[in-house]
Amino acid sequence: MRLFACLSVAFLLPTTFAAAQSPNQHAGERATVLHTAIVYVDADANSQKVSEVTPGHEVVIVSRSGPWVKVFANTDVEEKNTDDEPEFAENENAVPRSGWIRNKGVVSTATPNGDRLLYGAAASAEADAAEPHAPKIAAGSAHLLYRRVAEYFPSSPLAGESAWRSADIRWQEEKFDARTLPSYRDPDPNNRPKLYQDALRKVVKQQAGTKYAALAAFDLLDAKLCGDWQGLPKCPALESEVYEKYANAYPDGPKTAEALWNAAYRQGVLVTMYGAEDNTKRADAAAQHAHALRDQMLAKFPASDYTARAQALVYRVEQGIAIYGTDRD
CATH class of the missing domain: 1.20.120 (Four Helix Bundle (Hemerythrin (Met), subunit A))
Structure with missing residues (x-):
């Protein structure tokens, strides 16, 4: 369907700053950002930089102070439903961090029209990912932003499509990478590279009877197909x-x-x-x-x-x- 550039996010990890705990251990408002946000130690742009949060990655809002928001950033890197589900192109050194970000482009579960804001940003990132010389974070941002629509606004009319688009982007990206492997051409489907399927299966189950379930099920057919027919x-x-x-x-x-x-x-x-x-x-x-x-x-x-x-x-x-x-x- 679409080809996407790989997601690559760099995090600054100073040893003098303690990592945050699991997001489930913090009471606060879940949110994400629509642009890359720098996390600072204090509510001051001249203070030490802790890390970065790219679009779609999650923060938990702890407090607000004028134009600044205190957050636990990148808390979603610890969110894994299964052992074989790494975060989409996750930087292996990334850990949740506490700090301050500017109160710009922060969309939370309480943001008016938040579902449409996140969906629009996701659609733009997806379009960017399909362009030649696409930004490295475009595909991953689209995947995560769509995911946030479904998670933050489950009753939104955009939730079903967002859940499918998020899963589909990841599936297409993994399939594109798998096609470079010699084993992808194996005529036995069981010997081909195994792709992460849980997100698509979740759409099939939770969106049963909708076109999004049908679209997700069509993606999943790829795992049942041969590679080279060999005549x-x-x-x-x-x-x-x-x-x-x-x-x-x-x-x-x-x-x-x-x-x-x-x-x-x-x-x-x-x-x-x-x-x-x-x-x-x-x-x-x-x-x-x-x-x-x-x-x-x-x-x-x-x-x-x-x-x-x-x-x-x-x-x-x-x-x-x-x-x-x-x-x-």
Whole structure:
């Protein structure tokens, strides 16, 4: 979907300043910042710098003093739901710190229209992340800012989409990195790199019946797909089944037409593969299956580009044109 730059955040960790405790041990207002905020020892820009808080990372507001806010900063680096969930591109040396930040761009659970402010900042960061030479923190900031919308304002109409976008950004980023590994091309899905799935699964469960659950479930299909098919029919046959099961589970989802196209394309591939093996019976069955999927798409999604692609695919199959490999005679 989207490619993002990796998140990289540097923290200054002076040995003379004590680290904060777990955020759950502090009573206070949860908040985040919309711009990079410097944390100072005192409410004075000339005092010692403790660390930085980048957009989306969390602070707990302890008190306010004029244009300054006392906070426990970066408290979220200790928030892990599972042992295999590191903070998104977390700096391994980061620890929560107490100090003062300027009262600028601080959005808390009590901020009026806070959900829209966080969502808008997240959308801007996501757009920045898709640009060439994107800021290094853009993808991570988008991921965290969307996450804060869902956490701080769970009843907001933006909460469901924000939860999905946060999970999707992380998934896409991890998948992009995994594609650089030789094991990603392994034809056995079980041997491919394991990506963090809990956030997407949470969206599927908590947003059940919504388009965001369907979008998250579509992302999760990637873990069931092969890498390199190696010219063997086992993989496209497996993947076609995976996509059809998804389409049956989410018949009206925003990705259903695409899933049916993916299934139809793989049936077309099977026609070519079985034909190369002189397995006429299976080739004919795959061709009929491709026809049936096309007809299903015409009935359900007549205006979709994926349906038009399925029509062109079936025509090529009928004409005896190879779908997989070279189609030159």
